[in-house]
Amino acid sequence: MRINLSSPDIDQSDIDAVVAVLKTPTLSLGPKLPEFEEKLAAVAGVKHAVAVNSGTSALHCIIRGLGFGPGDEVITTPFSFVASANCILFEQARPVFVDIDPLDYNIDVARLEAAITPRTKAILAVDVFGRPARLDLIEKIAARHNLRLIEDSCEALGSTYQGRPAGSFGSAGAFAFYPNKQMTTGEGGMVVTNDAALADLCRSYRNQGRGSGGAWLAHERLGYNFRLSDINCALGITQLARLDEFIAKRAAVAARYDRLLAGQSDVFTPAPYAAGRLSWFVYVIRLADRFTQADRDTVLEHLRQKGIGCNNYFSPIHLQPFYGELLGTKEGDFPVTERVAARTIALPFYNNLPESAQQDVVAELRAALARRG
Ligand SMILES: Cc1ncc(COP(=O)(O)O)c(C=O)c1O
Incomplete structure (x- = not known):
């Protein structure tokens, strides 16, 4: 990558x-x-x-x-x-x-x-x-x-x-x-x-x-x-x-993504957090509902082909095959989770991620979305 x-x-x-x-x-x-x-x-x-x-x-x-x-x-x-x-x-x-709650997941x-x-x-x-x-x-x-x-x-x-x-x-x-x-x-x-x-x-x-x-x-x-x-x-x-330093660096990386993605109407950036300090783990965007899971997977594939690490955080637990076998859970059981999980993309995110890399990621994301039309 x-x-x-x-x-x-x-x-x-x-x-x-x-x-x-x-x-x-x-x-x-x-x-x-x-x-x-x-x-x-x-x-x-x-x-x-x-x-x-x-x-x-x-x-x-x-x-x-x-x-x-x-x-x-x-x-x-x-x-x-x-x-x-x-x-x-x-x-x-x-x-x-x-x-789950569709706003904060x-x-x-x-x-x-x-x-x-x-x-x-x-x-x-x-x-x-x-x-x-x-x-x-x-x-x-x-x-x-x-x-x-x-x-x-x-x-x-x-x-x-x-x-x-x-x-x-x-x-x-x-x-x-x-x-x-x-x-x-x-x-x-x-x-x-x-x-x-x-x-x-x-x-x-x-x-x-x-x-x-x-x-x-x-x-x-x-x-x-x-x-x-x-x-x-x-x-x-x-x-x-160094945890406080790490948290501050990650918050800065997240804020840069927020800025770079502002105005991209078909992408939801993470909701603001007002209840205290947020220690960012990953930066996960969600595509608008008009995109399907297949569209999202095409975007993931595009990013990976461009050498950009990304992932579909998370794949719902109740849809893991062994959960279905053990508990009888199936598609349709948790519609909010399924709707969100079908459209989420974790973007590259770490303390020292350079702004230029973030610009590349967002440019490639835009290109992938534009292809879908
Ligand atoms: C929400 C959550 N629970 C549990 C774990 C398990 O942690 P570990 O991978 O260290 O076993 C993780 C790790 O990714 C996690 O994200």
Whole structure:
């Protein structure tokens, strides 16, 4: 690709931090692990953080730690990365999808209560593309129905909602650090919570079910190897130190796209965000309704042929074939999600994306749209 869809922002401080760990004997379960966790907990405004090897593992630990299993239902959005619903399936609980708001692409709060049944145990809200869901309203609904709230903030590190950090709402939140994220640890994730018992359980799951301070070969429960090495944690610490800078750079890139696309009547740019600080994950445009999914795919193909990285964020979860097989979900179930998902395009978006590259992207997008007429 001439212009990548995403790209991490690695500087000498990151390289030095990783190399420094490589010169120690503790490449895993060393001092960088608690240091990264404490620093991340402070940014997320919570008491406890548990570093794991991916955002998916973080979500899995939360679902398992809250004790959900067969017969339980967890309400979530079909317009997300598949892992936000898979984590419910991992524990044989059932994801119950609720359609989205066409403006901010987050779960439609007005439809939430109708999906609650006697089996509902939790609402798993996703902060899609970095934009927090309507967390104040979701919090109230969860409290009214005695449900847990879980926040999938894998795309929203550094965002705030009504003065509170993304990830800090509800029983627990999850972050992710794959290289396309605001900051990266190569691979990695984090559980954040104010619940000490839940944090302890997640620590145990991450480390083969070991107890705190127990012997290496004493396993108190069924666990996993979800550990995040000290090499990754060292990178996380230096990246986290630059998070505010990253967020500002990404906001500037997004503002440039907004300007370049202003007046393009057949393209919807991301809605303004007024509830706090938006930590941009991706920049996703939506084509007007007169375009079909096939038109959108032709645009994606055109951009790729020109060496421009792009993607159809997201492909609805309920339409993934194995969801259909497991849950009987099908086309037509969530019309807003399907209408949006058929027309979205994630454009190249990263901290140091040059303005000239953005101009190229927009010029090629215009050319592709003009071809369609
Ligand atoms: C909303 C959402 N949830 C969960 C995940 C899973 O994170 P990871 O890829 O680190 O497992 C992602 C990652 O892309 C995500 O975007």
